Amino acid sequence: MFAAVVQKEPDYVLSHCAKYLARDNADERHSFFGSDAGQARARISEPWRFPIVDADDSGATDASEWNHVTFIYRAPDDRPDISVQLLTPCLGLHAPAALNPVDDSLYLALTLRIPKGRRHRYRFIVNGHAQLDPINPQTMTTPQYEIWSSFWTWTYNEPINLERWEMALVRRMTNALLPFQGRETRNLIERGLNDGNVTHFFRMDIPAGVANYIDNILAREERHHLHSYRLCLPMIDRVLRKRHPSVEPVNVSDPDYKALFDDMKNRSPKLIEDGWDPATYDSPGYFLYVLRRHTWTGAFSHPKYGGNPGGLGWAFLGETFRTTADPTKTAFDWTRAVEAPLGKSTEYRG
Amino acid sequence: MGTLRDHFDVVVIGSGAGGAPIAYELARESKSVLVLEKGPLLRTQEERGAGRLSDFKRDEMFNAGPERIITTPGMVNTGASFFTSHVEPDLNDEPHVFTNVDRPQDGSKITIEGYTAQVVGGGTQLYGAVSLRFAERDFKLKSANEGRKLQGDPNRDALKHVIDWPFDYDDLEPYYAKAEYLIGLNGTVAGQAKRFSKDSYQTPRPPNPISEFARVGMGKLGLRTYRTPLAVITEDHAPSDRKAGDPKVGYVNRYGDPLGYKSNTWVSLLRPTIREGHDLELRPNCVVTHLEASGRTISKIHYRDASGRPCMVTGKVVVVACSAIESVRLLMLSAEEDRSSFGSLVRYQEDGSLLGRFFLTHAFGGAEVQIKGQRFDKSISLDSDYATDSCASQDFLDAHGLWAGGAIYNNTSDQCLPITMARTEGDTDLDFFWGGFMSAQDHTSEAALQWLSAAFGARLSAAFMANQVPRFENRIELHPDVRDKWNRKCGHIIKNFHPHDEQVMSAFAEVCRQIMAAGVPEYTELGWGSVYGNAVRIANHILGGARFAQTRELGVLNTNCRIWDIDNLYVTDGAFMPTSGGANPTLTIQANAFRVADHLKQI
Numbered sequence A: 001m002f003a004a005v006v007q008k009e010p011d012y013v014l015s016h017c018a019k020y021l022a023r024d025n026a027d028e029r030h031s032f033f034g035s036d037a038g039q040a041r042a043r044i045s046e047p048w049r050f051p052i053v054d055a056d057d058s059g060a061t062d063a064s065e066w067n068h069v070t071f072i073y074r075a076p077d078d079r080p081d082i083s084v085q086l087l088t089p090c091l092g093l094h095a096p097a098a099l100n101p102v103d104d105s106l107y108l109a110l111t112l113r114i115p116k117g118r119r120h121r122y123r124f125i126v127n128g129h130a131q132l133d134p135i136n137p138q139t140m141t142t143p144q145y146e147i148w149s150s151f152w153t154w155t156y157n158e159p160i161n162l163e164r165w166e167m168a169l170v171r172r173m174t175n176a177l178l179p180f181q182g183r184e185t186r187n188l189i190e191r192g193l194n195d196g197n198v199t200h201f202f203r204m205d206i207p208a209g210v211a212n213y214i215d216n217i218l219a220r221e222e223r224h225h226l227h228s229y230r231l232c233l234p235m236i237d238r239v240l241r242k243r244h245p246s247v248e249p250v251n252v253s254d255p256d257y258k259a260l261f262d263d264m265k266n267r268s269p270k271l272i273e274d275g276w277d278p279a280t281y282d283s284p285g286y287f288l289y290v291l292r293r294h295t296w297t298g299a300f301s302h303p304k305y306g307g308n309p310g311g312l313g314w315a316f317l318g319e320t321f322r323t324t325a326d327p328t329k330t331a332f333d334w335t336r337a338v339e340a341p342l343g344k345s346t347e348y349r350g
Numbered sequence B: 001m002g003t004l005r006d007h008f009d010v011v012v013i014g015s016g017a018g019g020a021p022i023a024y025e026l027a028r029e030s031k032s033v034l035v036l037e038k039g040p041l042l043r044t045q046e047e048r049g050a051g052r053l054s055d056f057k058r059d060e061m062f063n064a065g066p067e068r069i070i071t072t073p074g075m076v077n078t079g080a081s082f083f084t085s086h087v088e089p090d091l092n093d094e095p096h097v098f099t100n101v102d103r104p105q106d107g108s109k110i111t112i113e114g115y116t117a118q119v120v121g122g123g124t125q126l127y128g129a130v131s132l133r134f135a136e137r138d139f140k141l142k143s144a145n146e147g148r149k150l151q152g153d154p155n156r157d158a159l160k161h162v163i164d165w166p167f168d169y170d171d172l173e174p175y176y177a178k179a180e181y182l183i184g185l186n187g188t189v190a191g192q193a194k195r196f197s198k199d200s201y202q203t204p205r206p207p208n209p210i211s212e213f214a215r216v217g218m219g220k221l222g223l224r225t226y227r228t229p230l231a232v233i234t235e236d237h238a239p240s241d242r243k244a245g246d247p248k249v250g251y252v253n254r255y256g257d258p259l260g261y262k263s264n265t266w267v268s269l270l271r272p273t274i275r276e277g278h279d280l281e282l283r284p285n286c287v288v289t290h291l292e293a294s295g296r297t298i299s300k301i302h303y304r305d306a307s308g309r310p311c312m313v314t315g316k317v318v319v320v321a322c323s324a325i326e327s328v329r330l331l332m333l334s335a336e337e338d339r340s341s342f343g344s345l346v347r348y349q350e351d352g353s354l355l356g357r358f359f360l361t362h363a364f365g366g367a368e369v370q371i372k373g374q375r376f377d378k379s380i381s382l383d384s385d386y387a388t389d390s391c392a393s394q395d396f397l398d399a400h401g402l403w404a405g406g407a408i409y410n411n412t413s414d415q416c417l418p419i420t421m422a423r424t425e426g427d428t429d430l431d432f433f434w435g436g437f438m439s440a441q442d443h444t445s446e447a448a449l450q451w452l453s454a455a456f457g458a459r460l461s462a463a464f465m466a467n468q469v470p471r472f473e474n475r476i477e478l479h480p481d482v483r484d485k486w487n488r489k490c491g492h493i494i495k496n497f498h499p500h501d502e503q504v505m506s507a508f509a510e511v512c513r514q515i516m517a518a519g520v521p522e523y524t525e526l527g528w529g530s531v532y533g534n535a536v537r538i539a540n541h542i543l544g545g546a547r548f549a550q551t552r553e554l555g556v557l558n559t560n561c562r563i564w565d566i567d568n569l570y571v572t573d574g575a576f577m578p579t580s581g582g583a584n585p586t587l588t589i590q591a592n593a594f595r596v597a598d599h600l601k602q603i
């Protein structure tokens, strides 16, 4: 089996649920601009937090390879004794497992230990009837066209929403946005200020990680921006193809991407001439900002979000910037604070 | 689970700076105490057990990661982004609305205060932990200004609503000493202008070398410096049974501490009291919706449990400590539930009622410099290293024609982590969100590297925290239309600064600029400014709205923070302050709560 049931303290579940799920309002203040309209989750905040995907905190030696995933169902006020089971291939489809009441609350919960980097489907069986998770907005469709709820664990790196060509274009653009590619960086490497191996990896892996991070965040926390990516990526593709007819957009040079970014920033007539349609998306500069923010956040956030593999974004800063008083010392000793095996903190466990 | 107890000697609502000291003291007096806290209980590693993990993380995405969008209709900033931590209120579920009292035509907006947290420990979980005492003069600002003429006070009304605190520094001093000892602070007394009866500070860790520029700058201007008192333990702390470790990791301001070195009120006060077996019960994830009165006493406290179901408890004494805006709101919502009883006891919407009036924050700002040719590892830091009281002196105030002074300290941990660095780019507000980054669209590839190269580990700032002039018009109300997730009316903050605040802020920002200019040998950028006229953040600290005073005509609370006409209802968060003090407020909120607890022990 891919998963095992683990016990979590009631406190843990209540503390992860109350803010988001306990409420009276009937209005759809969290409908993600109408994409969840008419559904129960449009009334609750941050439904993307469910199921709760968290670190494996069992203290086991291989814990850093696993996540704890806690499935939640909130019973209706008048039916606290409802029966809910989790049906998921990672437990075996023949073996649904019961979500258990958490203390005397209306929440039912079940926690599974699941390897990182996986995506799975599931359904709830509520009083004998299979249904999708009413909270979590993520779904996936099987080859038999069945719709299931879905979730993924940390560092999952297959596309979720973006198509492969979109991922490739995002990856190329983030590569052109990040500071890891420029002449300055090459000079630094040549001057021997960096560990050559590590810098090699920066260029190899971070943009792919960041594209993956962006795909993830567009599926979950920032679903409201997915539409913008869907609208803008084809136009960027169009502009690049018009400008460089014999080159695939992912092979366009850095200076040409820089020219594109400048045109987006300035909303230049040339951009529109070359295929950006303002009626589809009026503010290319705003999209550039969102992409830059996502890129920066992906490259420098904790590797569990997928965009900073092995802490390479942090290592780049640490390698590149040295203290003036002692150039053998890094000006960003991130490993001190961060948990092992990623970092070297002897106190903090992650 | 067994049946929940429903009667206590003392019920404290809110587990932060104003609530926890009361719970600590009264549980140790053998009273039965219940703390009702809206937010979750997020535990430290040690509490979770061997090998296990804390619910707080050293993770920049926990601080202000994903973007959310304001959806409340009809606001000036409907559709705008916000970035809050996992334990701050969701602005669509529990918004505060802001209207500029002097420019209502500008419309209303949802505020992004950022200076509160909904979690056991309240704001002290996320705070920078700068724990200064107020200056002795701060307690007597009415008397101290008799006959003085102020600069930048065109209508001669800056002092109109200023009252003295009902006691002076000497009365609060023993409680400062108590709070410092029990909560666990590091810092130095030498160099402070205030009188200390006792030095309970733990020894500060060596400063980050970048702070030396600030110390030198202050010194060159003739300002006396001391190591900024921080609520972070550097040595084992016996009163809370905590072991010291390495707290200097850069994940400071806006982060809960997974190891509990930061002395938030959970690890320093509530947890040890529970562990030692006193009768203190904590109910997290429980939001109080209203209080019910019969006669002159609060007879019932209504709350929702973690599932959202209505519950009720009673307490002989009830202490409200929800952070000022929410405390005032709770009183007002209770009044709307029962206007004739509770409403009249708190004089809700009566002529001349002061409930909600004199809402205060701080005059706040600073200067930031980009040091040329020198780089430091700023991630080995706590929030601040050096502070000075010299700008609270009478000479300074006379020279600038100011009514009240403030403290200045350097920020050490600001901009030490890469996402925060980008997020706060180009602004003097340390918690600014992406605005500067948004306009720095040229920062791509090599230009981004050049920006990093100039700024990374090379930025230093000094901040000031000074008294804000109290205005009668600055107030908290219930908003008629905007509702929270419980369909209760939201808080409405109607406020603006007084012109004299500008005088104060520009004088202090200029000193901060001079500190940087004098202390840093060469720099490439130097910016300074304040929150005056800048409405991004409505409140840096949330104070006032139910001030205490010697008479019921002047204040909502009596000297012991009791509502004048209710025999058992106390308000002990920052709402009680009649003036905001010339320093960050939390230590004073805690000291005052210890003082009120002493009073409660007598009854």
Ligand SMILES: Cc1cc2nc3c(=O)[nH]c(=O)nc-3n(C[C@H](O)[C@H](O)[C@H](O)COP(=O)(O)OP(=O)(O)OC[C@H]3O[C@@H](n4cnc5c(N)ncnc54)[C@H](O)[C@@H]3O)c2cc1C
Binding pocket: B013, B014, B015, B016, B017, B018, B019, B036, B037, B038, B039, B114, B115, B116, B117, B118, B119, B120, B121, B122, B123, B124, B126, B127, B128, B129, B130, B131, B132, B253, B254, B286, B287, B288, B289, B321, B322, B323, B324, B326, B330, B383, B541, B542, B572, B573, B574, B575, B584, B585, B586, B587, B589
């Ligand atoms: C990022 C940040 C940095 C800061 N830095 C500093 C600093 O360096 N120095 C300093 O002095 N101050 C600082 N502050 C401010 C400091 O945290 C506050 O001044 C202090 O916590 C206020 O104390 P309080 O008792 O008024 O409210 P809080 O400590 O905020 O406590 C209020 C509590 O009441 C709970 N509550 C609210 N409504 C209800 C309800 N209806 N039912 C039940 N519970 C409820 C809340 O969840 C919260 O836990 C900072 C704050 C933040 C967020």
